[in-house]
Amino acid sequence: MKKFVQLLCAALLGTGLIAAAQAAEPAPLPATSIYRIPPLTLVDQDGHSFSFASLVGTPRLLGMFYASCQMACPVEIETIKQIEHAVAKAGATPISVVLVSFDPTHDDVAVLRKAAVQHGVSAPEFLLTRAMTGDIGMLGGVLGISWRPLPGGGFQHNVVVALLDREGRIIATDPANGRIDPAFVAAIVREERATR
């Protein structure tokens, strides 16, 4: 019985907290902000966890990957690095990168850390993450990224890297396939300068 009362109280308290959180909510996100997807908690290669929506406030490059990927994902990461290099050469500050794994079953923090070392990327500029809670399918959907596990292992998937403005609107996308698209670089430079 006592336990039941505790549960009830916890439930009440929870409801109160949610209400308080709603009251303290900042200005609403634009209608097309991808931070509107249902709540997602991510953890990065250093074991830091954070909510996906907390990425709001600064422009970012956002994409998806999986660590055991042999071809497309290494190319994706290297392309992003070259894009950032081109951004720096154009006199702007490279913007931060977040990649989310669509293979959370295998990509734990240790695997992410190993992948980060292997590709020479580090937090906080370049986060390799996986979801702890929430539906990464929703994230894939808004980014235009699809994947399907293949019977022989690995995934059939596509690659999209999106440039998000500070409020989470997709400004431009790139297939990150090894070719550096000057228009995509220019979009990043513009966005970074505009929000400096």
Add this chain to the structure above:
Amino acid sequence: MLRTLTGLLMLLAALVPWPARADAAAARFVTVPGGHFVSSLLDGTRTVTVRVAPFAMMEKPVTEAQFAAFLRAHPEWQRGRIAPLFAGPNYLAGWLTPTDPGDAQAARRPVTAVSWFTARAYCDSLHAELPSWYQWEYAAAASSSSRDARAGMIRRNAILAALMRATGQRPGLIGQRPANVYGLRDLNRLIWEWVSDYGAMFPDVNGDVGSAGSGSVLRLCGGAALAFRDPSDYALAERVAALSMLAPADSSPFVGFRCVRNLGDAP
């Protein structure tokens, strides 16, 4: 003490808005035993045998009444409130109001004109998810007498005929045909159904995967001949083509869905 507690409970019951369930019978999940089967989709150019783990699938497609109950409990997915990222202007376009399908048969009619995002959100609210293509295909391969009835030309013909007969009409009512050997109903002849990985069903012409809705290889006139193990299964080709041309925010008046639970998932 007990009395006070009871009082508190009653007060709580009055305060907490339970989702209205009067007209929306809870979805029944049916266990589908695992097994091997040969998928109609090629892996590139290879035929693949797929091992499917046992899972639980909704006996019927989600009904309009069930979806209406979900919308009342989750107003953020209602037409008019939903972010444009998740649904376009055709989302539930035929409904009378954002929560009322305006259909006397709402408890027996499959909900359609829902986007992939909203279907996903619905399943999530039941602690379930959309089936993968392989799960759906495996379940739908069964007839009322066989676990894999796909090769039968008469059945294929009947499926295609049923889908074409619905031309220009709203989808028919659930439960007018016998269940298949697993106890699942209306997988083939009523509507198309969303699957979780529909966007990655086909490699692109150049070997990459097109994004969802791009349809990749199916965009080419002869593409269908390259995409399926058996290109003469027109009923399946129609279904896959209809799905693969949709973007995840699109809604189509003949695309509905049902949910699955991987066995072991919390109910």
Add this chain to the structure above:
Amino acid sequence: MKRILATAIALALGCAALASNVHASPLPAGWACTPATCGAPEGKPIVEQLLPPPQVPARITRRYPAKVIVNLEAREVVGTLADGVKYDFYTFNGTVPGPMIRVRVGDTVEIRLKNAHSDHMPHNIDLHAVMGTGGGAADSIVIPGHEGAFEFKALHAGFFVYHCAMAPAAVHIANGMYGAIMVEPADGLPRVDKEFYVMQGEFYTPGAYMQPGLQPLDMKKLLDEQPTYVVFNGRVGSLTGDHALRAREGQTVRFFFANGGPNLTSSFHMIGGIWNTVWPWGGSNEDHNVQTISVPPGGTVIADMKLVVPGTFMLVDHAAVRMFNKGALGQLVVSGPEQPMLYRALWNRPFPPASAMPTAATSAH
């Protein structure tokens, strides 16, 4: 001296002509794009006036390249395949075939394709008049309730089929989703008095020919290429009886004839007539005095006939079972005075059997 000069000039002109012949298009004048005919679109964009078959849009009198906008809608409709027989058609603009489009070589054509909200399937359009991936198919896929558009330059004059190419294309075509587009040569085709638009197609139903009721597509018959119906303009009787085509003696009529298929080649013939002029394959070459023309699926012909005598002329696929048993039959009723100098009946009477006529051979013994 004068003569030498003239010879030199003639020689020079001849050489120039020869040289230009080497590079010039082998086509008759006006059938291919030249800088003169294919410049940037002029004038206001023209919205194509689309008419149901067998009607043909007005011939083009314009002599400059224009922008032409074509509004098409994919519609899945229950329609009549024969008296008492219904079928779930896939159509462009609700008719089988879809409306004939008529533009001029060098025009810039904008194809707008809507897919009706009540449809099931994604649809698209592949026009054989287009130079471009899939004839526009890849860039015109629309799901129900969506619309799309693409643009092409009509580089080649000719009469071309268009059709839906959405997977599985054989099903979309078998359900009637085709039509045709005439890209007129720069100076137009020779004038005629009447023009008709007829398109052949097959339908595959589980029910036998003329079995009443709503008939679905029979996949087995489609795969075996054994149609139940072979018809003109989407139904048995679309061009007979009250719907027969009509003309007057002395007129020259033109058929824009196309074959949607999906599988059978048509042997297009007019019973009681000879085609004075045809443009086989819908291309630039003319041929004359032709009886029967092969028109493959996804192919066309333009066929002219001067009507010199009155009567009822039957338009058929001369593969005879198709005209007698599957529906490939139309009528052209020509009115006017009899022309006994050209054609007349002589007699039709009994004659005695051979046994009633004793011969020298049999009576000799």
